[in-house]
Amino acid sequence: MQILAHITFGLYLVLVLGGGMVATGSRSIVRAFAGLLVTLVGVAGLYFLMDAPFIALMQILIYIGAVSVIIFMAVMLTMASRGEGYETRLKTPQKRILSFLAGGIMAILLAGMVAKYPLASGTTPRNIPVEELGQALLGPYSFVFELISVILFVAMVGAMIAVYERRK
Amino acid sequence: MSMLSIYQWVAIAMFGIGLFGVMVRRSLVGMLIGVELMLNGAGLSIMAAAQFTETAGALAQLSTLLVMGLAAAETTLVLAIVLIVDKRFGHVESENVSLLRG
Incomplete structure (x- = not known):
């Protein structure tokens, strides 16, 4: 296995x-x-x-x-x-090399941090039942749940308003 | 080398590839693809931290879900911006979009 x-x-x-x-x-x-x-x-x-x-x-x-x-x-x-x-x-090749360096250096820095400060971790993942997620969404994190729906709604309406054209 | 570190390195690799994509692309759609890669790397990192350590598991899984929701909202707005830029400038290349007049 x-x-x-x-x-x-x-x-x-x-x-x-x-x-x-x-x-x-x-x-x-x-x-x-x-x-x-x-x-x-x-x-x-x-x-x-x-x-x-x-x-x-x-x-x-x-x-x-x-x-x-x-x-x-x-x-x-x-x-x-x-x-x-x-x-x-x-x-241009110069810009492409710079882009590669930007991504690479960032990744190397972060990977170095992960290697330097290892957290105690198990080998098998935990199983969290979906019921627990639902309880958390409706209990302690209900505000986050509402907030993300408002953000989605505002984004959708904003996108529609942005591209809307009044008929002449 | 713990399981958590391995998953974190995969997530960091995705982030780095995505950052490179954002930098190297000319078109806005290509940059959007890079941003999606970066966000997905972040989600993967949060998820690995939740599943392999003794943190509040439900909280971290919901955080990953939140990242996904934000990515969906961000993609919608970028689609609107891309359409506007395309209508006004006739192309979607980031470097030539320099007009600030309303």
């Missing part, structure tokens, strides 16, 4: 990192989008592996279901009609 978990983890790791590479490296925006989808599936798998099936399903529902559709809409409404699915001009 242990070996099986390691193999699954490796598979998801390949999905996450490979998808991330495609998402940032590909010149075609649609291919980059497909890479992002692969990454999101990999992260959902990692959530399953961490014994959090509810969050994994939410990841599939919210990210792979909703957010990706919005990104695809953005591609469709802005780039597809002009046949511009590609980044026609890349940034």
Whole structure:
């Protein structure tokens, strides 16, 4: 069972990192989008592996279901009609190296902190039943629950107002 | 090397890749894809911290859910901004969007 978990983890790791590479490296925006989808599936798998099936399903529902559709809409409404699915001009090599350094240095710093201050951690993930999550949402964290719905509502209405055009 | 550290490193790798994507892309949609990668890395990190340590588990799982909700709201707004930029400038490249007139 242990070996099986390691193999699954490796598979998801390949999905996450490979998808991330495609998402940032590909010149075609649609291919980059497909890479992002692969990454999101990999992260959902990692959530399953961490014994959090509810969050994994939410990841599939919210990210792979909703957010990706919005990104695809953005591609469709802005780039597809002009046949511009590609980044026609890349940034100069100097800027690309600087971008790589920005991401790399940040990641190395954070990874160093994680390595320097290891937390005591178990080897098997805890199982938190969905009932407990529901109780927490309706009990101590009900304000957060309300707040996130208000934020979503305001974002949706704001987006609609922003792109609304009065008919002349 | 604990399980928590391994998951944290995966999350940090996602964050780094996403930051690189935000920096290196010209188009706003490409930058949005990078931001999604960064947010997902953050969610993964919170989740790993919840599942492998003795913290309040429900709190951390709900935090991950909150990150997802914020990502959804942010993506909606970015879609609106991308549409406006496209309508006004005729393209969605970040470097040429420099007009501040209303």
